[in-house]
Amino acid sequence: MYNKKSILLGDYTHPKFHPLQGIDEQISHILNDVISVQCSENKNLLLLEHLKPFDLCICYFDLWDEQVSRQQTSGLLSYVSQGGGLLVLHNGLSLGNRRYELAQLMGGRFDGNGPIQPLSFRTSGEHFITEGIEPFELAEEPFQIELSPFTERKVLLEYKLGDTWHPAAWRHNYGLGRVVFFMPGHHEPTFRNPQIRQLVLQAAQWAAHLPG
Secondary structure, rough: OOOOEEEEEOOOOOOOOOOOOOOHHHHHHHOOOOOOOEEEOOHHOHHHHOOOOOOEEOOOOOOOOOOOOHHHHHHHHHHHHHEEEEEEEHHHHHOOOOHHOOOHHHHEEEEOOOEEEEEEEEEOOOOOOHOOOOOEEEEEOOOEEHHHHOOOOOOEEEEEOOOEEEEEEEEEEOOOOEEEEOOOOOEEEEEEEHHHHHHHHHHHHHOOOOOO
């Protein structure tokens, strides 16, 4: 049925705050028609030889106080730079908190968050990923993000906190590969939101070079 494959990486047994249970089912449903989704918490799947068969890596790891190895770091960097797609969802950004090479790959690092609260979202600029997306409201964790000064990101989505709009999603190229980051994704209800589902689908299609 599929000729394209993705790997969704997160935490089942010892998640800090964001278990992959439930999220895995939602992501699989969202992408069902365009790409197969395999799920795992095995960090060794970040090694290049294990990532190579996949067209897309979806990162939902909860690594706030630990880090992946240099070999795993090198594997993900090599995978994307050689043409692989990377979709980083919410807490997946924690992968770069103690590996700054990965913070540059993903476009930024986590620098704190507020409590879950109703947030307003709007698109920023025109792109395939944001086609058909209208402004929407969603209860989410507002992330403060330290943006990498070495990443030429294009902001796709913004969220409003107080009177200020902040980046909530962006895309960029890394070597031959494509990277998308989405701040929304704290819990399963987020992925039931129709606008989020469309954004995730179109982001996966773009990052993995799938036809739209």
